[in-house]
Amino acid sequence: MGSITLRQVQKHFGEAKVIPSVDLEIKEGEFVVFVGPSGSGKSTLLRLIAGLEDLTGGTITIDGKDVTEAAPAARGLAMVFQSYALYPHMSVRKNIAFPLKMAKMEQSAIDKKVEAAAKVLNLTDYLERRPSQLSGGQRQRVAIGRAIVREPSAFLFDEPLSNLDAALRGTMRLEISDLHNQLKTTMIYVTHDQIEAMTMADKIVVLNRGNIEQVGSPMELYLTPRNLFVAGFIGSPR
Ligand code: ADP
Ligand code: MG
Numbered sequence: 001m002g003s004i005t006l007r008q009v010q011k012h013f014g015e016a017k018v019i020p021s022v023d024l025e026i027k028e029g030e031f032v033v034f035v036g037p038s039g040s041g042k043s044t045l046l047r048l049i050a051g052l053e054d055l056t057g058g059t060i061t062i063d064g065k066d067v068t069e070a071a072p073a074a075r076g077l078a079m080v081f082q083s084y085a086l087y088p089h090m091s092v093r094k095n096i097a098f099p100l101k102m103a104k105m106e107q108s109a110i111d112k113k114v115e116a117a118a119k120v121l122n123l124t125d126y127l128e129r130r131p132s133q134l135s136g137g138q139r140q141r142v143a144i145g146r147a148i149v150r151e152p153s154a155f156l157f158d159e160p161l162s163n164l165d166a167a168l169r170g171t172m173r174l175e176i177s178d179l180h181n182q183l184k185t186t187m188i189y190v191t192h193d194q195i196e197a198m199t200m201a202d203k204i205v206v207l208n209r210g211n212i213e214q215v216g217s218p219m220e221l222y223l224t225p226r227n228l229f230v231a232g233f234i235g236s237p238r
Helices: 042-050 092-102 107-120 136-148 166-183 194-200 218-223 228-234
Strands: 004-013 016-026 031-035 057-062 077-080 154-158 186-191 203-208 211-216
Touching (some): 016 057, 016 211, 092 107, 092 136, 107 136, 107 166, 166 194, 194 218
Parallel strands (some): 031 186, 077 154
Antiparallel strands (some): 004 016, 004 057, 203 211
């Protein structure tokens, strides 16, 4: 579960060819980071995978099934939004349970799933609190909890830590990596931060003006950057 294939994926906004043509293979269980400067098309590519934008051309396959035309909810993916997307008037428990409530799952099953997610995220003691009574890191974990309970085949993160201070970003980086080790679910993580890319990724996808400059492990990109853009962006000495 969680293999994703992009074939000649294109996205134009009017005259602007924001994604000229992208081919990409994401394997089951991989932690893939899309990295590149602001405006390089990272969010657009993620939104195309999530089904939040229509493709101009090409196909997207998830677990061997063509989902190019499929609605977001039919893709089995979970997009993790920044922590401010929590409902302030609801407890942590209700925030995490929300997608399951919407899906009309039975209450006892909801409780089980929420408690399991809370355990993974170290939120067990905070389930009855409101988001305003939590730290920034805990709020971010609640947002992730809301994705976990849906048991997606892949998690999609779009710069989830950009609103946090530097110290908390470091902690959350470790927590998300740890979560990946526990769940072993495919994760696609968008960032403009080279350090996040280098420390978290199994595979880095370097984007520049909507094109993939290089795909490889952090070490491969560091030791054998294909061009000056990759070298400059990843920070290797060449
Ligand atoms: P990133 O996430 O890497 O910063 P984006 O994917 O948000 O980049 O944007 C890539 C390019 O596409 C930018 O030039 C942006 O202005 C353009 N773009 C994104 N969304 C739209 C849209 N809805 N309409 C027009 N242009 C857009
Ligand atoms: Mg973006």
